[in-house]
Amino acid sequence: MSTDGVTASGGAQAALAHDPAAAAAARVADGGPEGPAGRAARKRRGGHLTWRRALRRDWQLYSLLILPLIFFAIFRYLPMFGNVIAFRRFRPGGSIFGEEWVGLHYVRMFISDPTFWNVFQNTLILGVLSLVIIFPLPIVLALMLNELRSQRFKRIIQTISYLPHFMSIVIVAGLVFQLTAIRGTVNQVITGLGGDAIGFMQLPEWFRTIYISSEIWQTVGWGTILYLAALSTIDPQLYEAARIDGANRLRQTWHVTLPGIRPTMVVLLILNIGTFMAVGFEKILLLYNPLLYPTADVIATYLYRVGIGSSQFSYATAIGLFEAIIGLTLVLSANAISRRVVGASLW
Amino acid sequence: MVTAENVTHLDERLSRPTVHKTRTVKDTRAYRAFRAVNATLLVLIAAVTLYPFVNLVAQAFSSEAYINAGQVNLWPKGFNVTTFNLVMGDAMFWRNYQNTVYYTVVATLVAMVLTTTFAYAISKYHLKGRKVFIGIAVFTMFFNGGLIPNYVLVNELGLRNSVWAIALPNAISVFNLLVMKSFFENFSTELEEAAEIDGLGTYGKLWRIVLPLSKAVIATMVLFYSVSFWNSWFAAFLYMDHRELYPVTVYLRNLIAGATSVDGAAGSAEATQIAANVKAVTMLLTVLPIVCLYPFLQRYFVSGVMLGSVKQ
Numbered sequence: 001m002s003t004d005g006v007t008a009s010g011g012a013q014a015a016l017a018h019d020p021a022a023a024a025a026a027r028v029a030d031g032g033p034e035g036p037a038g039r040a041a042r043k044r045r046g047g048h049l050t051w052r053r054a055l056r057r058d059w060q061l062y063s064l065l066i067l068p069l070i071f072f073a074i075f076r077y078l079p080m081f082g083n084v085i086a087f088r089r090f091r092p093g094g095s096i097f098g099e100e101w102v103g104l105h106y107v108r109m110f111i112s113d114p115t116f117w118n119v120f121q122n123t124l125i126l127g128v129l130s131l132v133i134i135f136p137l138p139i140v141l142a143l144m145l146n147e148l149r150s151q152r153f154k155r156i157i158q159t160i161s162y163l164p165h166f167m168s169i170v171i172v173a174g175l176v177f178q179l180t181a182i183r184g185t186v187n188q189v190i191t192g193l194g195g196d197a198i199g200f201m202q203l204p205e206w207f208r209t210i211y212i213s214s215e216i217w218q219t220v221g222w223g224t225i226l227y228l229a230a231l232s233t234i235d236p237q238l239y240e241a242a243r244i245d246g247a248n249r250l251r252q253t254w255h256v257t258l259p260g261i262r263p264t265m266v267v268l269l270i271l272n273i274g275t276f277m278a279v280g281f282e283k284i285l286l287l288y289n290p291l292l293y294p295t296a297d298v299i300a301t302y303l304y305r306v307g308i309g310s311s312q313f314s315y316a317t318a319i320g321l322f323e324a325i326i327g328l329t330l331v332l333s334a335n336a337i338s339r340r341v342v343g344a345s346l347w
Numbered sequence: 348m349v350t351a352e353n354v355t356h357l358d359e360r361l362s363r364p365t366v367h368k369t370r371t372v373k374d375t376r377a378y379r380a381f382r383a384v385n386a387t388l389l390v391l392i393a394a395v396t397l398y399p400f401v402n403l404v405a406q407a408f409s410s411e412a413y414i415n416a417g418q419v420n421l422w423p424k425g426f427n428v429t430t431f432n433l434v435m436g437d438a439m440f441w442r443n444y445q446n447t448v449y450y451t452v453v454a455t456l457v458a459m460v461l462t463t464t465f466a467y468a469i470s471k472y473h474l475k476g477r478k479v480f481i482g483i484a485v486f487t488m489f490f491n492g493g494l495i496p497n498y499v500l501v502n503e504l505g506l507r508n509s510v511w512a513i514a515l516p517n518a519i520s521v522f523n524l525l526v527m528k529s530f531f532e533n534f535s536t537e538l539e540e541a542a543e544i545d546g547l548g549t550y551g552k553l554w555r556i557v558l559p560l561s562k563a564v565i566a567t568m569v570l571f572y573s574v575s576f577w578n579s580w581f582a583a584f585l586y587m588d589h590r591e592l593y594p595v596t597v598y599l600r601n602l603i604a605g606a607t608s609v610d611g612a613a614g615s616a617e618a619t620q621i622a623a624n625v626k627a628v629t630m631l632l633t634v635l636p637i638v639c640l641y642p643f644l645q646r647y648f649v650s651g652v653m654l655g656s657v658k659q
Binding site: 049051054058060061062064065067068069071072074075076077078079080081082083085090096141144145147148149153156157159160161162163164166167168169170171173174175177178179181183184185187188217221225226229249274282285286300303304307308313316317320321323324327328331332347 | 378381382385386388389390392393395396397398399400402403406414415416417420460461462464465467468469471473474475476480483484485487489490491492493494495496497498499500503504515516518519548549550553574577578579580581585596597599600603604623626627630633634637638641642645648649652653
């Protein structure tokens with residue numbers, strides 16, 4: 001970091017200005033390896049880099065931050081504060097922060113709402129299914145791809161498996177309807193095997209299967225990329241050593257390959273846990289219909305109907321806040337646990 | 348460190364088999380059998396992945412009667428292209444297609460400007476408050492305002508029925524931001540230093556030195572953003588009130604949901620009869636640009652994702 005271009009320039013400018021304090025400040029601000037001497041000097045002069053100096057020196061860099069920071073303030077943080085309408089009565093056309101305090105009125109409302117508990121349960125089930133079924137599949141696929149000798153063959157398989165990731169969710173929904181139609185391919189297979197055609201999109205008991213299958217189709221291939229990258233960084237000497245110790249292919253995979261990609265697995269698992277509550281909102285919104293509500297309706301779709309559909313903004317916000325807080329808690333705990341248990345974490 | 352240039356090498360390196368000639372004689376047979384099974388399974392997976400697209404193409408060129416009879420799988424039956432003429436002749440379809448192009452271009456431009464400037468600034472280790480700025484961005488990955496506050500905000504700002512309702516609320520993807528940041532962090536400091544000695548300020552360095560030499564990451568980011576805006580539908584669905592303003596994804600969504608019909612077929616007795624075929628044709632026309640460009644763009648995406656993973 002001491003070779004950082006801007007460090008040098010900061011020092012150079014300060015030297016030109018014959019201002020040793022500024023030179024020291026520049027050095028400190030680099031966050032570079034600051035020796036005890038530097039720290040002592042800073043203490044002696046009583047001057048670390050103040051905001052005024054930093055702004056004067058880097059005003060051009062700070063000016064680049066202005067528009068993005070306005071974006072974050074307005075479109076990311078303002079809505080977070082907008083969540084107060086979960087505790088205030090909101091009137092369309094009024095303040096976006098609501099009109100008067102109503103306390104936990106809306107929280108009590110959804111806690112005593114049977115529909116809410118139904119959608120909460122559906123969310124948990126779909127979340128658990130996604131985590132348990134979909135999370136391990138890219139690892140398996142990556143390991144399978146990794147065993148391929150032919151470069152060309154591997155590339156072709158990879159290219160095909162990535163393709164669904166680039167499709168709009170609207171297209172995916174359209175394909176699902178097409179394949180599960182009463183005369184669609186899936187039913188042709190079923191009738192071909194002697195079964196009766198199933199009206200998949202009218203039967204709640206089939207929704208979870210359809211949802212998870214389409215998620216697998218769309219995400220698994222793309223999910224292998226990071227694992228393949230991690231696999232490439234494993235030292236081949238480890239495999240040689242394992243072979244000399246008499247390990248067969250399976251044991252090599254178990255003792256060398258899997259530990260090698262463990263950090264990647266942990267990071268992706270934490271990220272997956274963080275999105276646990278936000279199960280495929282857009283996809284479900286496109287796929288479901290009132291017949292499927294018993295299994296398909298999740299917190300996100302319910303709050304969409306309550307909020308946008310029936311304009312109960314405060315009530316829907318209370319539900320959304322509940323969902324977001326669970327998500328945040330999950331990702332923070334997963335991160336803390338994995339840092340302690342396996343020593344890998346997001347931050 | 349992984350850079351855009353050596354990602355492809357990395358890709359090649361990783362695809363190289365990890366086991367070479369030194370396999371023991373003993374496990375050769377079992378291992379060979381395993382490889383055959385493995386390869387067969389992968390071919391099956393690829394076939395299943397491709398099938399929905401093949402089926403889509405087959406339905407798009409088939410006549411409705413055969414589709415309804417459940418006879419169209421891999422190959423068109425009752426070959427016809429009249430539906431193509433019908434869909435392409437629909438003024439609203441084209442209008443919405445143009446909207447998609449327009450929204451994608453505007454939103455991608457906005458996103459690129461905001462993402463690049465922020466990423467460049469926070470890539471400078473000496474910037475005071477750098478950690479705070481990174482924290483501000485990263486926190487939004489784990490907690491967000493939620494649907495309703497965002498909806499209220501966009502309406503209050505008067506963005507409804509304009510391209511800004513699509514472009515502004517999603518202008519920075521934090522994932523993309525982090526990819527760019529790690530790219531800029533690895534940028535040659537000597538070059539920037541030299542530029543500074545030649546009298547360039549921050550703007551000059553960014554515009555004349557850094558950006559021209561960052562084409563790889565810029566291309567990746569443009570791809571990431573434009574595909575995601577091209578594919579997006581929900582923002583437009585929420586904030587656009589008139590059919591003339593819809594992107595093609597919303598047109599398609601309404602078609603699939605049965606809420607709209609192709610103008611040429613509207614009101615006619617066959618309107619419901621030709622539905623499956625019309626849907627297939629519209630879907631095909633919507634995915635066509637992406638499917639055609641995809642083989643060429645794919646490697647950039649892959650390197651972009653790997654670029655982003657390095658810092659984790």
